[in-house]
Amino acid sequence: MQDKVNIVVIKPRGKKWWSIEWREIWRYKDLLYFLVMRDIKILYKQTVLGFTWAIIRPLLSMFVFTLIFGKLAKLTSDGVPYAIFNYTALVPWTYFSSSLTTSTQSLIMNVRIFTKVYFPRLFIPLTPILAKLVDFFIAFIILIIMMAWYHIYPTVKILIIPYLVFLMILFSSGVSMWLSALAIQYRDVKYGVQFLAQFLMYAAPVVWSISLIPQKYRLLYGLYPMAGVIEGFRCSLLNTKPIPWDLIISGTISALIIFITGFLYFRWKERIFADVA
Amino acid sequence: MRNNISIKVENLSKIYRIGLKEETPDTFVGAVKGFLLRPVENFRRLRKLSKFKEMETKDVIWALRNVSFEIKKGEVVGIVGENGAGKSTLLKILARVTDPTSGYALLSGRVGSLLEVGTGMHPELTGRENIYLSGTILGMTKKEIDNKFDEIVEFANLSKFIDTPVKRYSSGMKVRLGFAIAAHLNTDILLVDEVLAVGDLSFQRKSLGKMRDVVSEGRTVLFVSHNMAAVQALCPKTMLLHSGKIVKIDRTPEVLKEYFKLMGNKNPKNLDNLKREGNGKVKLTSLKIYNNLGDEFNYVRSGDVTVIEFTLEKYAIVKIVDIAFRFRDLFGQLLFTCSTQFTGQTLEINSQRLRGKCILNKFPLAPGIYHIGFWVAADRERADYLEKALELQVIEGNFWKGGKLPVVRKDGPFLVEHKWVFEEEKNGQ
Incomplete structure (x- = not known):
């Protein structure tokens, strides 16, 4: 029908500024696909090792940490070899930190695109979130190989893994929306995020065991969603302890809050991105 | 909106904030104080970029001021004016890249914007990959690109290099590829900004020819250009902007006469x-x-x-x-x-x-x-x-x-x- 043409209305921000036009997202789905493919393809372009880097990077970290914290500092590792204790945490951690640093820069890197063309702006910080999943799955496969090497066999507890991956993505996206929208206006964030990532790593139980946290602070500490994700990975895959529901639940609550506020902040700011960039 | 209207703009305005000059201290104490307070100042300045509540007149400029017009379906309209007249701002608002400060615009149908040649192309990717990437960024779907792929390659004359990374292309090849993708954008409304000013002469001629095909297909086109000849050749109707306002919107020869009067006096031939x-x-x-x-x-x-x-x-x-x-x-x-x-x-x-x-x-x-x-x-x-x-x-x-x-x-x-x-x-x- 001729009358049913789609009318685009352009005006200053209205009352329902946060609402998403799902029809529009659907129309642009191919763009999201190609953006993600771009990030995946260019990541290891012109390297000799290519995707082997996705394996080498967490493994190298593991060797360093095992040497320093496992052998020298002799940190406790919940009864499993320190190397796999550490690597199990590094798999979700590497995903979180690399998607965090990449998406913080994402708006700055894509200035030339979004100041010229309209498309759903949320695609920009979400692209690294999706693209880094490739590295995550490669690292995860290595983890499975290592488990076989150490003769560690998972139990039915691994059914929680998909939820933990979801929680990990939820938290990463929330933080990414916050930081990318902040970084486009305040470039300090771009420099600060390197330190933030380092700080967050030591704040998470990556090199140390969660058993170092006193019981009464456990729920509070669980508000840091990566605590629940990492401890959940260890408990379910390495069969160290029962599933830490307390950590996972409080982590889910705070991840949801960060996701929703991050989404609102991003939507609030996105209309002025082109002006402040 | 009436049925035959394609673009309706009503009282559209856009304010930009321009950075004010920083004050330089003249004493040592002042300099130290300034250094220590600099982060606070910087924060205020950066935050102000997105806030207009106070509306001080000193450091804001009206890129567009109460612009209203209507464009019928299938009309091809040129937009001319000096640098800073508001042409690109108008196009950016219509392309939804930036928001208006007040007023509104209605556009009927799909809008394509061609504000730059080669938007979103990535040097590490091949020509083929870039056609899909840039094409979807411009608003095409994968299926649409599949259908037009051969045509695009043919137009860009790059079939031999289509699987070569774009960073190995000459600048002329890049421009050709970028324009070829954009020229095959199939939307009801097309916003074009100064894209013909690229490439060598023969490619410019070819792209102008392609633009002619585009405008004869009955689409609505808004065309910003400094190339008066191109405006003359493509657009029966033209809009002249000056300091954010419409001076004249009429048949192209009339408007260009006005434009040349505006420019003529202060344009010594160097x-x-x-x-x-x-x-x-x-x-x-x-x-x-x-x-x-x-x-x-x-x-x-x-x-x-x-x-x-x-x-x-x-x-x-x-x-x-x-x-x-x-x-x-x-x-x-x-x-x-x-x-x-x-x-x-x-x-x-x-x-x-x-x-x-x-x-x-x-x-x-x-x-x-x-x-x-x-x-x-x-x-x-x-x-x-x-x-x-x-x-x-x-x-x-x-x-x-x-x-x-x-x-x-x-x-x-x-x-x-x-x-x-x-x-x-x-x-x-």
Whole structure:
């Protein structure tokens, strides 16, 4: 029908500024696909090792940490070899930190695109979130190989893994929306995020065991969603302890809050991105 | 919105904040204090970029001020104006890249924007990958690109290099690829900004041709350009913007006349910056064009007595010079030449400086924009050559004393004196 043409209305921000036009997202789905493919393809372009880097990077970290914290500092590792204790945490951690640093820069890197063309702006910080999943799955496969090497066999507890991956993505996206929208206006964030990532790593139980946290602070500490994700990975895959529901639940609550506020902040700011960039 | 309206803009305004000059302290204590408080100041400044509550007038500019207009379906409208007149801001608002401060706009149908050539292309990816990436960024779906893929490659003339990373392309190849993708965008409304000013001459001609196809397909097009000739060739209607306001929106020749008046006075021809070739023994140092009424704008009327006045300067010992003016259209197509060789004048240059005039008794071109090229040979060797010495706007004049003037697009550029003789033959007599 001729009358049913789609009318685009352009005006200053209205009352329902946060609402998403799902029809529009659907129309642009191919763009999201190609953006993600771009990030995946260019990541290891012109390297000799290519995707082997996705394996080498967490493994190298593991060797360093095992040497320093496992052998020298002799940190406790919940009864499993320190190397796999550490690597199990590094798999979700590497995903979180690399998607965090990449998406913080994402708006700055894509200035030339979004100041010229309209498309759903949320695609920009979400692209690294999706693209880094490739590295995550490669690292995860290595983890499975290592488990076989150490003769560690998972139990039915691994059914929680998909939820933990979801929680990990939820938290990463929330933080990414916050930081990318902040970084486009305040470039300090771009420099600060390197330190933030380092700080967050030591704040998470990556090199140390969660058993170092006193019981009464456990729920509070669980508000840091990566605590629940990492401890959940260890408990379910390495069969160290029962599933830490307390950590996972409080982590889910705070991840949801960060996701929703991050989404609102991003939507609030996105209309002025082109002006402040 | 009425059915035949494609774009409706009502009281659209956009305010930008420009950075204020920072105050420099004049004492040491002041400098230390300034250094310590700098982060606080910076934060205020950065935050202000997105806040307009206070509306101080000192550091805001109105890029657009209460602009209203309507464009019918299938209309092709040019937007002209000086730098900073608000052309790009208007296009950016309509492309939804940035938000208006007040007012609103309605657009019916899918909107494609072509604000740059090669938007979103990534140097590490191959031509093929970039066609899909850039195409989807511009708003196409994968299926649409699949259908047009061969056409795009064909147009860009890159079939051999389609699987080569774009970073190995020459800049000309990149531009060709970028334009080819954008030109195959299939939307109801197309917003185009200055994309024809890229590539070599032959590709420019090709892309202009492609733009002509686009505008003849019945789509609504808004076309921003500094190339008056392109505007003239593509757009029957034009909008003139000046400091964020619409000065005139009318038929293109009328609007361009206004534009050239606006620009003409403050646009002294600086020949030094033009591209020129030749051994430099003799050089063109000044050039102007005027009619018999002495109007000295960059425009003449069809049919006017037209004078091109110029000055030559001698930089070496030479004896004989030949001079020629070449008139070209915007495609670079040579239309005609005025030359001292044609008129059989042998010119000896004895003094340091030579002033000359070339007089055309009845200017023979239809309204439009043309380029005048200049050529001078010293002792049969090319001394100075400027392909585009002057951009000339020709406006309607009374070539035929009251008759209708031809339209370049339909009737061709030349006005030739002619007359008709009829003889009625009656049947059976």
